[in-house]
Amino acid sequence: xxxxxxxxxxxxxxxxxxxxxxxxxxxxxxxxxxxxxxxxxxxxxxxxxxxxxxxxxxxxxxxxxxxxxxxxxxxxxxxxxxxxxxxxxxxxxxxxxxxxxxxxxxxxxxx
Amino acid sequence: xxxxxxxxxxxxxxxxxxxxxxxxxxxxxxxxxxxxxxxxxxxxxxxxxxxxxxxxxxxxxxxxxxxxxxxxxxxxxxxxxxxxxxxxxxxxxxxxxxxxxxxxxxxxxxxxxxxxx
Numbered sequence: 214x215x216x217x218x219x220x221x222x223x224x225x226x227x228x229x230x231x232x233x234x235x236x237x238x239x240x241x242x243x244x245x246x247x248x249x250x251x252x253x254x255x256x257x258x259x260x261x262x263x264x265x266x267x268x269x270x271x272x273x274x275x276x277x278x279x280x281x282x283x284x285x286x287x288x289x290x291x292x293x294x295x296x297x298x299x300x301x302x303x304x305x306x307x308x309x310x311x312x313x314x315x316x317x318x319x320x321x322x323x324x
Numbered sequence: 325x326x327x328x329x330x331x332x333x334x335x336x337x338x339x340x341x342x343x344x345x346x347x348x349x350x351x352x353x354x355x356x357x358x359x360x361x362x363x364x365x366x367x368x369x370x371x372x373x374x375x376x377x378x379x380x381x382x383x384x385x386x387x388x389x390x391x392x393x394x395x396x397x398x399x400x401x402x403x404x405x406x407x408x409x410x411x412x413x414x415x416x417x418x419x420x421x422x423x424x425x426x427x428x429x430x431x432x433x434x435x436x437x438x439x440x441x
Contacts, residue, residue: 259429
């Protein structure tokens, strides 16, 4: 399983763009990259998933370079409610029974 | 849809006591999971199930048991509670379409906070 490394914490201000980079040097060919968001006292919530290049949805964008050894989650114009822990997961094509949630990145959005 | 529901929300156990954490999903998902999350840490997989009657160990299964008699329910059993099992427990479910799909999105319940004294 691909091991992931992401920053422990990041601070930002309302209206700014937040970029969180996740390293996964030993990503396998069939691995997908998925990001989850967790608010205090809640279970994680799926944000976005990608395999290569760029994926965008109404919440975030995910940038994956050609070598796929890293990925960057981009949160545009964050608000106070985006304060949460963000987890980068890398796992195989099949169902996520082997997924590992690391420590995640604590994002604090300040007014 | 209620999604994934868990009961109880909070429980205090004495060392050596037993309890069952309940988890139910109404999305007809075939995969279900149990995680624990210690304070300030990420989630660790305890057990998972790929369908009724089929379960398998995750990363930290010791001290726990599971069963999956129906698609909807996936209870987690603690037989002899220990202080090391103080944690927040999350149940999750996902639908697997087999090969050709990406990682299936996992849907999480609200969690059960367990304190063992």
